[in-house]
Amino acid sequence: MSMEKEIVDLTSPPIQCLTHRDELSNSDRVASNGPNRTNAGSEQPQTPIPYTVFTRGQKRRLRLLLGFATITSPLTATCYFPLLPLLRTHFESSAQAINLTLTIYIIFQALSPAIFGPFSDSIGRRLVFLITLALYALGNLGLALNKSSYAALLVLRALQSLGASAAMSVSYGVVADICIPSERGRMLGPVSMALNLGACVGPVIGGSVAWTSGSYEWVFWSLVIVGIVLWLSVGLFLPETARALVGNGGSDAQRYWWEESWSSVLTHWLSTQKGNPNTKNQEGQNPGVSPVSSRKSILQQCRFVNPLACLRVMFHLDTFFALWMQGSFYVVDYAVVAAMPDIFQDIYHFNELQVGLTYIPRGVGIIAGGFCIGKIMDYNYKTVAKKTGWNIDEVAGDDLQHFPIEQARARGSYFLLIISTAVLVGYGWAVTKHAHLAIVLILQFIQGSMGCCFYNTYNALLVDVFPESPSTAAAAASIVRCAMAATGVAILHPLLAALNRGWYFTILGIWSGGCGALAVLMIERKGMSWRTQRIRKKTARNRANDSG
Secondary structure, three states, X not given: OOHHHHHHHHHXXXXXXXXXXXXXXOOOOOOXXXXXXXXXXXXXXXXXOOXXXXXXXXXXXXXXXXXXXOOHHHXXXXXXHHHHHHHHHHOOOOHHHHHHHHHHHHHHHHHHHHHHHHHHHHHOHHHHHHHHHHHHHHXXXXXXHOOOOHHHHHHHHHHHHHHHOOHHHHHHHHHHHHOOHHHHHHHHHHHHHHXXXXXXXHHHHHHHHHHHHOOOHHHHHHHHHHHHHHHHHHHHHOOOOOHHHHOOOOOOOOOOHHHOOHHHHHHHHHHHXXXXXXXXXXXXXXXXXXXXXXXXXXXXXXHOOOOOHHHHHOOOHHHHHHHHHHHHHHXXXXXXXXXXXXXXXXXXXXXXXXXHHOHHHHHHHHHHHHHHHHHHHHHHHHHHHHHHOOXXXXXXXXXXXXXXXXXXXXXXXXXXXXXXXHHHHHHHHHHHOOOOHHHHHHHHHHHHHHHHHHHHHHHXXXXXXXXXXXXXXXXXXXXXXXXXXXHHHHHHHHHHHHOOHHHHHHHHHHHHHHXXXXXXXXXXXXXXXXHHHHHHHHHHHHHHHHHO
């Protein structure tokens, strides 16, 4: 197979796209969903317009690309922790001053998705990815070159976090763009695996530097290389997928030049040089497919973007409890990770490198959890669909307005909550009683996998209930996670000082398990009705604005 054909496989979907207006109009859809779907009354059955024109092979390649694009934030955050003593010495600063760089990173870790998530829903995933990865590479370059300025260290850490932290919310938007609801689990699972690879290898890299070289600079140079490689990969292979701009991805007649992948442009140029005939008609569209609805200019698109739109997501009842599930288990993860250095240094007398290596079992658990929960999510979706008599539309995708997606996503959560609570309690008393190292590492493995299961499940639910702005919904989840983690650490740290580790993790486990069970109960019992009420209010408000 020629190089030209290989490029086309990834970036040039073969079928024309569904317009955004057609996509959002339930009354005009050819294949409506429900327990009793029928073509009665139609003289001639019509072929449903596909939800996406990306093939399975293209999705696999995009899945790999998205996974490595989202690795930036966890890799950058975790490899920095072991460098703190080196930075204190090099910049001749106090521990409090260097810890301020952690606070700066967390603040912009929350702000970045809030800014770039809504922008990706409006101006496109590809452009936002290119902008944020460029900021990330520049921030790391500045950190590698900065030798003495503490003020520059603060500013560059903010720039680094701003560029790294939007990747996850934008990636969830891409998944919602190209995957029907019944297949999102298998896409999100591997993306999460690659995402958490950074959390797994980051502490090892940072610990190795702290133990061997005594210098921090080459870590930032490595991150510069990572940023440049990812920027080039996105530029070469990621076409625009935002459904508001390109529908199901099949038409390029009204694409702006920055929405085309560079490999697609190269392929078109090679075809032109070879004199291949143009398969499009004079209007630029393939015959028989309606064009994409009228496009606004890039300035018009930016004009209507509200960076605070994700804040509204937090105050809807149907999303509040899904956000709680994510935020509460992020607090748990943060508490476990923050306690690990002291546990292994004080109890097991590990050095910096050995402490870094203890993060690996938990990271492997996160990767394993991401792989398994993706398949479980799709299985749960199909099981609930079968029980409710719902016919899954694997071509045009299901209209979730009348499907109990909350029950499908929350299915099995009680079982996971029991495991998570038991593991946290057991972990606390295991380290308190100085249990064998293998027991502690196995419990860390299980705890990491449980946290990943909750993240993926309820992030998918947020994307499902906000199909028109999935990146905005994912950005809301990022803000809630960071806010709850900061608040939780402030509350839990005095608790750890007052109690031993056994009671500390027991309280943490009971709190997360009990509140999580209540949240799951509300999602299953009331989630769909709350979602329906929200959609009705929004529809009425839009009609009032249109008539006014």
